[in-house]
Amino acid sequence: xxxxxxxxxxxxxxxxxxxxxxxxxxxxxxxxxxxxxxxxxxxxxxxxxxxxxxxxxxxxxxxxxxxxxxxxxxxxxxxxxxxxxxxxxxxxxxxxxxxxxxxxxxxxxxxxxxxxxxxxxxxxxxxxxxxxxxxxxxxxxxxxxxxxxxxxxxxxxxxxxxxxxxxxxxxxxxxxxxxxxxxxxxxxxxxxxxxxxxxxxxxxxxxxxxxxxxxxxxxxxxxxxxxxxxxxxxxxxxxxxxxxxxxxxxxxxxxxxxxxxxxxxxxxxxxxxxxxxxxxxxxxxxxxxxxxxxxxxxxxxxxxxxxxxxxxxxxxxxxxxxxxxxxxxxxxxxxxxxxxxxxxxxxxxxxxxxxxxxxxxxxxxxxxxxxxxxxxxxxxxxxxxxxxxxxxxxxxxxxxxxxxxxxxxxxxxxxxxxxxxxxxxxxxxxxxxxxxxxxxxxxxxxxxxxxxxxxxxxxxxxxxxxxxxxxxxxxxxxxxxxxxxxxxxxxxxxxxxxxxxxxxxxxxxxxxxxxxxxxxxxxxxxxxxxxxxxxxxxxxxxxxxxxxxxxxxxxxxxxxxxxxxxxxxxxxxxxxxxx
Numbered sequence: 237x238x239x240x241x242x243x244x245x246x247x248x249x250x251x252x253x254x255x256x257x258x259x260x261x262x263x264x265x266x267x268x269x270x271x272x273x274x275x276x277x278x279x280x281x282x283x284x285x286x287x288x289x290x291x292x293x294x295x296x297x298x299x300x301x302x303x304x305x306x307x308x309x310x311x312x313x314x315x316x317x318x319x320x321x322x323x324x325x326x327x328x329x330x331x332x333x334x335x336x337x338x339x340x341x342x343x344x345x346x347x348x349x350x351x352x353x354x355x356x357x358x359x360x361x362x363x364x365x366x367x368x369x370x371x372x373x374x375x376x377x378x379x380x381x382x383x384x385x386x387x388x389x390x391x392x393x394x395x396x397x398x399x400x401x402x403x404x405x406x407x408x409x410x411x412x413x414x415x416x417x418x419x420x421x422x423x424x425x426x427x428x429x430x431x432x433x434x435x436x437x438x439x440x441x442x443x444x445x446x447x448x449x450x451x452x453x454x455x456x457x458x459x460x461x462x463x464x465x466x467x468x469x470x471x472x473x474x475x476x477x478x479x480x481x482x483x484x485x486x487x488x489x490x491x492x493x494x495x496x497x498x499x500x501x502x503x504x505x506x507x508x509x510x511x512x513x514x515x516x517x518x519x520x521x522x523x524x525x526x527x528x529x530x531x532x533x534x535x536x537x538x539x540x541x542x543x544x545x546x547x548x549x550x551x552x553x554x555x556x557x558x559x560x561x562x563x564x565x566x567x568x569x570x571x572x573x574x575x576x577x578x579x580x581x582x583x584x585x586x587x588x589x590x591x592x593x594x595x596x597x598x599x600x601x602x603x604x605x606x607x608x609x610x611x612x613x614x615x616x617x618x619x620x621x622x623x624x625x626x627x628x629x630x631x632x633x634x635x636x637x638x639x640x641x642x643x644x645x646x647x648x649x650x651x652x653x654x655x656x657x658x659x660x661x662x663x664x665x666x667x668x669x670x671x672x673x674x675x676x677x678x679x680x681x682x683x684x685x686x687x688x689x690x691x692x693x694x695x696x697x698x699x700x701x702x703x704x705x706x707x708x709x710x711x712x713x714x715x716x717x718x719x720x721x722x723x724x725x726x727x728x729x730x731x732x733x734x735x736x737x738x739x740x741x742x743x744x745x746x747x748x749x750x751x752x753x754x755x756x757x758x759x760x761x762x763x764x765x766x767x768x769x770x771x772x773x774x775x776x777x778x779x780x781x782x783x784x785x786x787x788x789x790x791x792x793x794x795x796x797x798x799x800x801x802x803x804x805x806x807x808x809x810x811x812x813x814x815x
Contacts, residue, residue, distance in 0.1 A: 526794065550563065583758050
């Protein structure tokens with residue numbers, strides 16, 4: 237619990253632990269097979285779009301400790317002439333191959349390192365030139381694997397052509413460095429990369445292929461279309477639902493990859509059930525998502541950043557609302573993608589309204605909805621008040637939002653806030669604020685990154701209906717912030733195996749959520765927030781330490797073992813397939 241121990245010493249211990257893990261596994265089973273080269277590809281390598289970025293960018297540190305520059309991430313070069321914000325080009329890295337790839341294989345690539353802990357090697361590939369080969373490539377996918385691309389639309393073509401380019405990169409690298417006598421594995425993330433896995437299996441069958449679905453495309457679609465996913469799960473047919481919901485192409489490539497690769501994985505038990513029912517293929521292993529503690533400040537730096545975050549959050553609230561906020565106000569937030577129902581944003585607003593109208597709230601609460609929306613601009617009046625430190629004495633126009641949106645009358649969050657009757661008046665004990673921008677430090681109002689905001693919270697709430705894993709609650713406890721999630725989130729299911737999940741005092745409260753108990757969930761959240769608001773400083777410190785303790789059990793140094801097992805499964809299956 238002493239978080240003031242030096243980071244350097246911690247890293248030494250972690251490297252020793254990871255190496256010991258591999259050695260111990262080898263001692264237990266001399267037949268364990270670990271790749272000598274590992275390729276991992278995703279649309280989100282050096283391209284922050286969603287939660288998979290967090291999976292890969294945090295896992296990279298532990299993989300680098302194991303493979304030492306023989307783990308190579310491959311992502312899309314979507315930056316044209318601009319510089320990828322977290323990519324550093326290195327002309328000397330794989331220089332001989334890069335020149336060959338460009339001159340002989342006609343690949344357009346950038347080679348460098350990912351600016352995350354571990355700084356692993358990265359290849360960014362410009363895939364646009366391969367669109368001319370789309371029809372022939374899609375036909376080969378149908379001919380060899382029965383992938384049906386006929387009904388493709390939207391982002392399907394772009395994603396699959398990128399996957400094709402990834403396959404070309406791996407193929408070129410493999411042959412140039414003569415890796416035929418090495419154990420090589422290639423891990424592809426989400427349906428967007430599924431064709432890459434199939435291409436490699438066809439072209440270089442010696443490479444062990446792995447495919448991870450972080451959420452089935454058809455399961456997400458069922459949930460997003462307000463259908464009861466869980467109550468009727470056993471009655472759903474994935475192919476039939478794909479036709480009904482116009483998801484045939486994405487479902488097809490995902491399903492065929494799951495069946496054909498050497499190891500099929502998913503991130504949680506709840507998604508494993510989904511895969512078995514909707515893809516007709518149970519995962520070979522569940523590989524839960526971990527987290528790296530080196531993202532979290534310690535000791536005096538932690539206290540400093542928390543103080544800064546709270547000062548910033550309260551200052552913005554005061555400028556927007558035109559009234560003072562208690563420095564000891566309870567700050568509560570939810571965050572994630574703008575999936576109004578799936579992420580439980582609607583339940584969060586309802587729960588905060590019930591806290592506000594309960595008649596039991598004694599402490600001031602400010603609730604933040606940190607969900608990126610279709611932002612038009614940071615509102616000028618609020619920005620001016622912050623930059624010039626103007627003390628506002630009355631609320632600004634629409635005192636619920638920090639940025640103006642396109643099509644504001646249709647925004648679901650604002651409409652529900654208005655419908656519920658929030659006023660954000662000075663007399664109200666609970667205020668609610670919608671922060672609809674990406675928290676990347678450039679939003680114009682807070683100008684802080686997400687983690688630099690999260691650290692200032694007193695509690696987070698993620699009442700998800702559809703959440704294959706759920707990084708946001710894991711990030712929360714890693715920063716010492718107690719969190720509320722549900723049993724429909726993969727992280728929630730994991731937490732219930734580790735602690736009871738019955739009470740927020742444990743660091744995580746896991747609320748039972750079904751297809752039909754919306755209001756019971758809102759009541760449970762209300763009761764938890766009210767109880768937390770009455771805790772004293774000693775209780776809060778104990779809860780924070782329980783958060784840290786639980787988060788340590790979900791570090792990558794613990795969870796990487798599942799991936800080592802997955803690599804072993806894939807290599808052995810590839811050897812059987814090739815024999």
